[in-house]
Amino acid sequence: MGKTLAVNAGSSTLKFKLFEVPSEKVLTSGAIERIGLGDSLVSIKYGDGQKYENTQDVKDHEEAIHIMLDQLLSLKIIASYDEITGVGHRVVAGGEFFTDSVLVDEDALKKIEDLSEYAPLHNPAEAMGIRTFQKILPNVPNVAVFDTSFHTTMPQVNYMYGIPYEYYEKFGARKYGAHGTSHRYVAGRAAAMLNKPLEDLKLITLHIGAGASITAIKNGKSFDTSMGFTPLAGIMMATRSGDIDASLVTFLMEKLNIKDPNDMIDILNKKSGLVGVSEYSADMRDLEKVQDENPKAHLARDMYINRIVKYVGQYIAELGGVDAIVFTAGVGENDIPIRQEVADQLSYFGIGVDSEKNNIRGVERDLSTADATVKTLLIPTNEELMIVRDVERLTK
Numbered sequence: 001m002g003k004t005l006a007v008n009a010g011s012s013t014l015k016f017k018l019f020e021v022p023s024e025k026v027l028t029s030g031a032i033e034r035i036g037l038g039d040s041l042v043s044i045k046y047g048d049g050q051k052y053e054n055t056q057d058v059k060d061h062e063e064a065i066h067i068m069l070d071q072l073l074s075l076k077i078i079a080s081y082d083e084i085t086g087v088g089h090r091v092v093a094g095g096e097f098f099t100d101s102v103l104v105d106e107d108a109l110k111k112i113e114d115l116s117e118y119a120p121l122h123n124p125a126e127a128m129g130i131r132t133f134q135k136i137l138p139n140v141p142n143v144a145v146f147d148t149s150f151h152t153t154m155p156q157v158n159y160m161y162g163i164p165y166e167y168y169e170k171f172g173a174r175k176y177g178a179h180g181t182s183h184r185y186v187a188g189r190a191a192a193m194l195n196k197p198l199e200d201l202k203l204i205t206l207h208i209g210a211g212a213s214i215t216a217i218k219n220g221k222s223f224d225t226s227m228g229f230t231p232l233a234g235i236m237m238a239t240r241s242g243d244i245d246a247s248l249v250t251f252l253m254e255k256l257n258i259k260d261p262n263d264m265i266d267i268l269n270k271k272s273g274l275v276g277v278s279e280y281s282a283d284m285r286d287l288e289k290v291q292d293e294n295p296k297a298h299l300a301r302d303m304y305i306n307r308i309v310k311y312v313g314q315y316i317a318e319l320g321g322v323d324a325i326v327f328t329a330g331v332g333e334n335d336i337p338i339r340q341e342v343a344d345q346l347s348y349f350g351i352g353v354d355s356e357k358n359n360i361r362g363v364e365r366d367l368s369t370a371d372a373t374v375k376t377l378l379i380p381t382n383e384e385l386m387i388v389r390d391v392e393r394l395t396k
């Protein structure tokens with residue numbers, strides 16, 4: 001028996017779970033939310049129902065990793081780091097290079113760092129996390145689990161951009177997608193809930209949190225997904241613009257007198273989306289509170305919903321129908337009005353959410369109305385469970 005830690009660095013969060021293996025019993029689970037956004041929330045569940053909560057400023061993922069490590073000892077979740085026998089790390093970008101999870105050696109770690117341009121908000125923090133564990137636990141294996149692996153099944157017609165072909169060949173300029181571990185997990189759970197083989201289903205999975213992406217899944221495989229070369233593309237997000245006309249990049253650089261292209265990409269990654277439009281907050285909880293008296297907060301929410309509806313419509317067309325749509329991640333699991341609104345706007349397709357069933361947060365549930373011809377499922381994601389399974393698979 002051992003203890004495996006799964007570390008999941010998102011754009012604004014650090015989530016972790018310590019599992020007993022091979023039983024997969026969760027010994028502790030925690031999250032540090034709103035990293036870099038002020039008033040960060042540290043919450044850890046451990047023991048038999050104990051909970052630690054603290055609001056403090058956490059400026060970046062490095063600080064978050066150290067808070068997690070300190071609390072594992074202070075809360076006596078473990079007596080020493082030596083109890084940890086394996087660590088699994090979420091890594092967003094694996095390019096075409098990593099089609100499966102890997103046991104991390106120096107070459108793999110270098111490659112993960114080299115892929116930082118493919119996920120600038122994620123890979124640097126995730127590589128830093130791996131290096132931290134290599135220092136603290138030099139004899140414990142680290143496994144990297146890539147968001148992009150699940151999407152390597154996309155047909156070329158869906159992953160190519162309409163740009164000169166040689167840029168794909170020379171530079172790998174193509175769509176890679178993200179959140180694959182989450183889309184894969186909820187697709188598996190959806191098949192179980194529907195009591196049908198995954199291979200027979202057409203699913204659209206909505207991973208909507210601070211980062212957000214939508215995936216069309218056909219026969220259990222990723223067929224198309226809304227994120228692109230980096231996680232900047234697709235639907236509008238907490239701080240990311242989502243899809244825009246590429247000409248706006250050079251147009252705005254001229255207007256704003258921006259010389260370094262990275263500064264422009266930074267605006268699109270960190271100052272756009274909900275926070276950019278609302279000029280108020282990147283957090284859907286904040287926007288929901290003020291939307292009645294703040295028109296820009298209202299508009300930001302409406303745009304977020306609108307982009308989701310457009311992608312689902314597009315994917316229903318691409319898949320030639322759909323059996324179920326799945327809500328997951330921070331907003332999908334918790335924002336009751338957004339789920340209702342998205343479903344209402346998609347009623348033409350036979351999608352319908354029952355408002356009483358929908359009055360729930362963070363549990364698996366079929367939300368569909370009795371007459372809906374397409375199921376709507378709420379499925380909390382569990383990227384950490386997928387990560388821990390890959391650690392077991394690759395270290396045994």
Ligand SMILES: Nc1ncnc2c1ncn2[C@@H]1O[C@H](COP(=O)(O)OP(=O)(O)O)[C@@H](O)[C@H]1O
Pocket residue numbers: 010011012013208209210211212238282283284285329330331334335336
């Ligand atoms: N109760 C809630 N109601 C609405 N939105 C919520 C709620 N709880 C969390 N969220 C949203 O979820 C986001 C975090 O999503 P999550 O998927 O956990 O993050 P990340 O993309 O960093 O992995 C928050 O920024 C917030 O907007």
Ligand SMILES: CC(=O)OP(=O)(O)O
Pocket residue numbers: 009010011012092122147178179209210211212231
């Ligand atoms: C890829 C991505 O956007 O991840 P997250 O939602 O965890 O920020």
Ligand SMILES: [Mg+2]
Pocket residue numbers: 010011209211
């Ligand atoms: Mg996430």
